[in-house]
Every structure is written in C-alpha cells, then in structure tokens.
Amino acid sequence: MxxxxxxxxxxxxxxxxxxxxxxxxxxxxxSPRWWAPLMVGLMLLGLIIVVTAYVTGGNYPIGFDNGNYNLFLGFGVMLVGFLMTMGWK
Missing domain, CATH: 1.20.5 (Single alpha-helices involved in coiled-coils or other helix-helix interfaces)
Structure with a gap:
C-alpha cells in the first residue's frame, strides 16, 4: 500500500x-590549539629564511651553490603556512 x-x-x-x-x-x-601558532610560525620562519638569503647573497641559511634554492625553501615554508589558513576555524 x-x-x-x-x-x-x-x-x-x-x-x-x-x-x-x-x-x-x-x-x-x-581547530586544535596548536594550529594557529604553527601557521604563524611557518610564515615567519619562511620570511626569516628569505630575508637571510637576500642579506647573505644566498649563502645562508643553507649553503647551496646557487642562492635561489634558499629563496625557494623560504617561499615554500611560507606557502605551507598560508595554505594552513584555509583549514583554520
């Protein structure tokens, strides 16, 4: 029926x-309590890596032959921090 x-x-x-x-x-x-501090920390760490690479001519923080690798590393770390902002509630 x-x-x-x-x-x-x-x-x-x-x-x-x-x-x-x-x-x-x-x-x-x-979000967990550690999310925001880690996110901000990664963005600041990437900024420090990029500034250090520019000031030292690419020799530090990691001594590569080509200084652009330090810039890629710094921008990559900052990118991870910025991508974490999408998951933050």
Missing part, C-alpha cells in the same frame, strides 16, 4: 532537523 504524503513530509522534516543538528555540532568544533 502506498504511503500518504503527510507521512513522507514528516519523515523529511525529521531528517532535515537531524541534519541541522549535525551541522551545528560540526560548526562548534574548531
């Missing part, structure tokens, strides 16, 4: 309320 429309609407309303409760619980959950 087919179900009435009233019953389908009640079931859909109940499911919608459950979904709202689940979403509220997800929203209350934030």
């Amino acid at each position: 087919p179900e009435s429309r009233r019953r389908k609407a009640a079931v859909q309303k109940k499911r919608a309320q459950e979904n709202v409760e689940i979403e509220k619980n997800r929203e209350l959950k934030g």
